[in-house]
Each structure stands twice: as C-alpha cells, then as structure tokens.
Amino acid sequence: MSKAVLTSKDFWSGLLFMGMGAAALVFGSDLRVGTAARMGPGFVPHAIGWILIVLGAAIAVKGFARDAEQVVRLHLRPVSLIVLSVVAFALLLQPAGLVPAMVAMIAISAAAAGPVRARETVGIAVFLIVLCVLIFKVMLEMSFPVIAGVW
C-alpha cells in the first residue's frame, strides 16, 4: 500500500462508514429482522448496516486512485484540547459546580488556541463565569451547583 492511500480522505472515510455499518450489524444482532410485510425492529438497521458496508467499500477503493485527495493540516493540539475541555466540564459540573467546571474548561481551551496569555484568560474566565451564573442560575434557575456545597 502506498503512502498516498494511507493519507487519502476517501480511504479513511470508506473505513469509517464500513466500521459504522459493521457496528450496526454487531450491536443490532439481537434485533429481530422480521419480513418485508411485518418488519421487526432490526429490518431497517440491518439493511442500513449492509448498505454502509458496501458504500464504504466503494468509497475506500476510490482512495487508491492516483489523484486521491489527501488529508491536510492535521493539528492534534486544538482537537484534543477542545474535546478534553468539554469532557472536563462534563465531569466537574455536577460534583464540583459551575465555577470549577468553567475554570477548567476555559483554561484547557485557552491552551488549544496557541500560547496562553494568562492575564487575558483570567479576564475572559471571570467575565464569562459571572455572565453564566447570572443568566443560567439567577435568571433561569437551572439545576446545577455553582460551587458544590456552597451555592
């Protein structure tokens, strides 16, 4: 396999679709298929699973073409840090409260944008936290703690 295939958009999207199709079949294997007149819960999911596998294979094959489009500009820093910042928010919100969750989220995501400007980030964090507490806790009375055990 040439290097161009391993960095081609079509090759990887094909694999993605095939994987999703296979997952639909595997995780839906206990769903009854039924007949065309009386379809069970598994009829359409199984059909789509197979369609995705076939389509995915066709797309992956196109990745072997000489002029296949390549995946460009893959920077791991923004994607990993932004996803991580949302996960951190998710895991902190209920046990620790909105303030710690937002501090973690803003700190991690600031690092995603490039070199961290400490003073600026603190300013953004203070402004956003005050704004969010006012809108979502004071006005909309949402059901999360602001700081767990305190408010």
Added chain:
Amino acid sequence: MDVLDGISSGFLIALTLKNVLYCFMGALIGTLIGVLPGIGPLATIAMLMPFTYHVDPVSSMIMLAGIFYGAQYGGSTTSILLNLPGEASSVITCLDGHQLAKKGKAGVALSIAAVGSLVAGTIGTLTIVLLAPVLVNFAEKFGPAEYCGLMTLGLVVAVVLANGSILKAIAMVFLGVLFGLAGTDSATNAPRYTFGIFEMSDGIDFVPIAMGLFGIAEIISNLEQRTHAHGVTPISSLWPSREEIRRSIGPVLRGTAIGSFLGVLPGGGPTLAAFSSYAIEKRISKWPEQFGKGAIEGVAGPESANNAAAQTAFVPMLALGIPSNAIMALMIGAMMLQGIQPGPDVMAKRPDLFWGIIASMWVGNLMLVVINLPLVGLWVKLLSVPYRFLFPAILAFCCIGAFSLQSSTFHLLMLAGFGFLGYVFIKLGCEPAPFLLGLVLGPQLEEYFRRAMHISRGDPAVFVDRPISLALFTLTAVLLIFAALPSIARARNETFQEAA
C-alpha cells in the same frame, strides 16, 4: 378567505410586545453572528435551542427564524466592507461589493443590499403565505408511500447539492438515519442501540449532536487556521444615485424570483440562490465586463436572492414537516423539543404558530433594515473582537445548553464525542448537513416505509403504483442519474470550486 384570515391573525400574534421583542432579539443575534466570521446561523441555532425550551413555542420559533434571515443581512456587511464573507451565502457579494467599497461607494452597496433584501423578504413572505396552504391541501392526499417518496426526494437533493463526493454524501445520509433509529422502536417497543443508557431510551438527542457537529467541530477547525487582522473601508454616503437605483431594480426582482424558487426546493437555500442570481445577472448584463470590478447589479441580485431563499426555505418545513436544508432540520428539531410534531397538520392544529412565524418574518425584515443601516459602524467595530475571546463563550453556551436538556452528564459527553466526530468529518471531506437531515428524517422515514410495506403486504411495488409516489421516486432517480453523469459531475465540481 382563509389565507387572509390566517395572515391577519398571524400579524396580531407577531405584533404582541413579547413576540416583537423575541423577533428583535433573533434579528439582532442573527446580524451579530452574520457579521462575525467563524460562527454561523447553524451553530447559533443549535446553541440556543435548549434555552428556547423555557420560552413558549411561537416566540422561540420566531426568534430562531430571525437568527437565520438576520444572518443573511449581517453576512453581506462584512462582505462589502472587508471582502470577508460573514456567511457562505454572502461569498459572491464580496466580488462586486468590496470593489464598490474600494471606490468609496461602500454606503451605496450596503443600502442597496439592505433594501434589496427587504424587497426580497417581503415577496418571499408573500410566497410562503400563498404557497404553504396549497402544499398543505395537496399533502392531505398523501399516504405512507408518498411521504416516503417525498422524504427520499428531499434527502437525495440534499446529497446532490452537497459539496464534494456524492457517494460520501449518500453514505452520510444513511449514517444519519442509522443514528436517528437509536432509541425505543415505536412499533415494537424494542430498545435499539441504547446500550442500556437511560438517556437513550427516548431516542438519541438531536441537540448535542447538532451542537457537536456544527458548534464544537467548527471551533476546532477555526483554531487550526491562522486569523488575520482586517482593514476596514470607511463608509461614505448611504444614498445611491438615481442611476444606481435604476440599475438595481431588475436584479433585485430577478434575484427575488430565483431565490424564492430555489429556497422552496429541497436542498436549495440562500447560498445556491445567491450564486445563481450572480451568474444570471452577469450573463444578461449589457456591461458584463464591469462584473467583478464593482457592478451594483452584482450586489443587488445575490443579496436579494439569498434573503428570498432564506424566507421560502420555510415553506416545505412549515407545510410538510420536511426540511430543505440543515437549518430547517434544526428548526424541526426545535419544534419537536416543544412537543409539536411538524407536518401538514401544523397549519390546522397550531394556526398561531404557523401564521405567527410567517407574519413575524416580515416584521423581522423591516427591523433588520433599521438595525443594519444606521448601526453599520457598530457592527464593523465588533469585527475587531478576536476569535480567542469569542470561542470560550460559544463553548460555555454549548456545554450549559447540552446539560440543561435533561440535567445529565451523558449529554455533555455526547457533545464532546460528536464534536470530535464532526472534526473527523471535516478532515475527511464528509459534509455534516446530509447527516443531520438523515438524522431528523430517519425515524419518520422508517415508520412510513414500514407502514407502506405493511399495507402492500411486503410488495415494494406500492411505491410505484400510486401516481404521486411514482412521480416523486422517478424524479429522485432522474436526479441521481444526472448527478452521477461524468459531464454533469464535472460542472458541479466547478460550481463548488468557484464557491470556495
């Protein structure tokens, strides 16, 4: 007359103080995000959807609609002044709009764009008033087979008009339908792909997916690109000369007609309308050589077309419950969040919603001219806000919004997961819009498909035996064949290349 009663009651609803305020808020937010590059109406509507849950359905839909067409106005401002399209639908306006600005006619271009948009918005709204009830009556004859046909047609047009590979877009539709099927099967109550997660038993939640794919993934992709500082062209007089007005009338009316037509078609929408209008104006112009060098027609036509299309895109959504583009798919999601099942009976069951939204669009368009022209300096100042100040706010709103749906951590993890998936889609050249349409239409499509096949006792001929259904499926097949033909595929690619 029904329609007259309907629209006048609609104005009574749209003109209550509360709804005027929500309409204004929508138009304001729309203009704001239209001006700001890096955040579009899709991400904004997805982000604000959970909060509309606290507002009554009519007001929240009025606001969300305002964001959509407001963004069309705002997008043109930055195209003209900075050669920087705020929205995809204003890309073409850069060509002549910015040239006009360089000649010191920025104010003229802005006011022609705004007035053209108002004319288009007015005619577009009228089109909805006349067309939507006709479609509703027509849809009363529809059985499961026809609905299947209609949805398939909508999905296929979305595929044909998606940027990039058709095969990938088809796969994205199927993937979307597959995700949409997760939850409890409506016919047999069997849980499907719920993995024992409580939050999944009611079906997969639409909001964190849309926020992840369009909000979070866009932040990641924006952060990968370097941002530049922009020089703003000073604004001169807003008043066009008589000659400029005369030259704009034709393009405005033609743009409105093109936009109104393309907006109704599934998969059409503002961007396509703007491009078509520009191409037509250039072809029929007596001085095509001026295009690209500051022809007022190149601003008047596309700006009217994109706004007309932004209005008429609501026709299939309101009348049939079928989204013609990803934003309408979000609007359908917002309606379902409010417990309203979109479809032909919305007009009969919720006339307040149906006519209220339509009337509010005209009110909103009027407001937008007022918001945009005198305040244009303020909007331009906003552009100096760097993206690194903006994206933490988007992140925070998405996170709190996703959580507020059911106060569950699961939805936040979903948000992170779909943000990542959305990034993978962008990198692999897979358009997320067909995925979203599949996701929204999936459960209904399966239900109608099953019902039709049940009635026919498993004979797929049911889809070609009935005339309307046959016509819809034939049209679908013809479209797919055409799109797959090499010569047309090439022309399609060139069109998208020009757009990029």
